[in-house]
Amino acid sequence: MKRARSRHARRSGVGAAIWMLAAAAMLLAVSGCSREGDGLGLPKGSSVLRLADADDVPTLDPAVGYDTLSWSFEQEIFDTLVRYGDADIELHPDIALSWQSSPDATVFTFHLRKDARFSNGHPVTARDFRYEIERVLSPATRSKGIEYFRSIAGAGDFIAGRTRHVAGIIIPDPYTLVFHLTAPDPLFAHKLAVPFAAAVPRDAVERWGRDFSRHVVGSGPFMLKQWIGGERIVLVKNPWYFVKGLPRIDAIVDQIGVGPELGWLKFEAGQIDILGGIPPAEFPYVMRTPRLRRLTLSQTTISTMYLGMNCQMAPFNDVRVRRAFNYAVNKQKLIAVLNGRGVVARGVMPPNLPGYDPNLRGYAYDPARARRLLEEAKIGPDFHPTLWLRADPTTVILAESIQQDLELVGIHLDLKPVAWGPLLEAIRQPRNVELFLSGWEADFPDPENFLGVLLSKQQWGGNNDTFYSNPRVDELLAQAAPMTNLKKRYALYDQAEKIIVADAPWVFLFHPVSYVIRQPWVHGLVLNPMRPTRFERVWLSPHHE
């Protein structure tokens, strides 16, 4: 079903395995403030938040973007019907003032506010939402968000080109929007909180066509002023934004091509106000220095890093070997290598995901037990498995730590660092990659987004890259998915997770904690565990550059 996005700016193709640290490391990058316009035509005295990123933004078109960097800008430029809070994962009104779902979770009705306008002055109506969802569903767009809306009645006919509109999206009046689904989906409202479901003005899209990404028009707090590829992106305040008094800053300038090390130097020099990727080497120094430590913010992300074992390839088709690996890997050490920026994983689900079971025991570090299990499974010293991983420095260090641990139980692990795209391609092929390092970040806060997406048989060749399958788990997942009673729903997912942990298709590694550091004159900044940081409430007190 839905695929989490790649956390890192690398556009991951489909699928969402994310290698998070890199993510955390580069994503938020930097922002700064300047009191003059930097030749941007802003009045003197404007309050400017300067951001910087290692990589250019892949796209600003909300029908296309499916990575954190694109989303972080899209959510500033566009509005959705509902959205998450700045710091929480509850649904809040955005363009929709209120909404209801039918008791069986097949019909969803949204009542829109009437004062929202696009930055070109046109009012935002229900048609603009239907237009965007139909753009995503249209095969010509080749959107990765298509899975989000396939369950709307009539989506299949629309995709096949048999109807002009999706029959299940009904607009009784310009400010009411009704969705009819083919099957119960208690999570449907969450799917309307992703940028794929943002309001987009038809005239602007039709005017610019494929070039819309460079000329985006939305109704969000900011609008695009300038985008020089590989150099910078400038957003300025949208005068039409419906929340009076927001945003509190006049502009955001994002400088592109600034990696974590350079970002740190610029931060220290006061040229940058918020730095997302504190380089690992500087991190202990920051934590030791009270002045700097006070400037940091941290947040445990709703994500899980894991070492996947292909359950269809010998000897990993033997559960004893998979359990042995779980006992052999020292997860505390991995977190120490990351300078404490993580929480040991005991199962699939991260601690701040609703439905998380705090009593799950998982696998302690126990090399002696690992050796016994390997002996029972008759794994000899000539066993040389290969671990595939993303070729970035932090990931390689983590892999080397795992390599050290396995060496202690007599397994010589070979490492194969490859680029992100090829890694995702390779692990998707059956019986191709026996071991790989990967991760997943939630698209919306529900166990289904982890268990169903990553470990059901349905997802073989999709996101279930370990080719794990247990009929009992599949049965529980199918039972739980349409269930609206949260208590019962979570109980079923909990049962499924316990079986999965016992079957151990992954070595459950850790849940990353992301850190951000900001200058003392930055106020109102909060982190969200699941979504990029929003800037409309951030403000800057007077300071010298």
Place this chain on the structure above:
Amino acid sequence: MKRRAGTMELVGGAMVLSLLAVALFAPWLAPHNPIRAVAPTFGNPAPPSWAFPMGTDELGRDVLSRVIYGARISLTVGVAAMAITMTIGVAIGLVAGFFGGKVDFALMRFTDVMLTLPGLLLAMAFVSVLRPSLLSILLVIGIVSWTGVARVVRAESLSMAQRDFVLAARALGASSPRLIIRHVLPNVMPIIIVMAALGTSGTLLLDASLSFLGLGVPPPTPSWGRMIEQATMYFRVAPWLATFPGLAIFYAVLAFNLLGYGVLRRRSM
């Protein structure tokens, strides 16, 4: 004059021998296993201390032991790649110089073409295609660095081929292969030895560059270039991680250069 050249050679030779000894006796010389964690300095490399004279890295490994074991990889690559370089370069140079004419023209134009390609970029392209492993690194370094050797050997054998003793052997009915191997090769041998010593330092640096770019021998095998690459992340807080392997590369390159120039200088006395 003569004595000074000898000193250079001797010092270089002694340095090379010391490197060989370190590489050969690494398991006895290294105080720790170079791969295992021996100190809990995870994510927070420790500076040099009495227990760990070169400090420990972000995975708790002893830097001294890694530098010692690194000599093995560096020397293996340096010497073996040089052997491949010399084999290709000497063969092409001898044949071109001995036969002259069209053969010479064809081989030297081919060499010129190879010379126009930047060595490091070519090596990176080859390694990316072949996948990094000890063998592929050796082959790649050999394949990209033979051109200089070929030109020098060709010039030498060109003049040798005209000497009276070669003409005499030819008059006695010696075949071309015999002439090349028995008469020309032994006489260009000294220059080959010099080229080999000087070239080894070049291959050492190329290997370090490839490792630094993440294309060297895969981890956890300690190699000096890779150690420096991993240390760049920590350069501001733990400069010793990069300094010691850097000094090791400096020492090795200096050793082979001193040896090479020493021999060269005595020859031209």
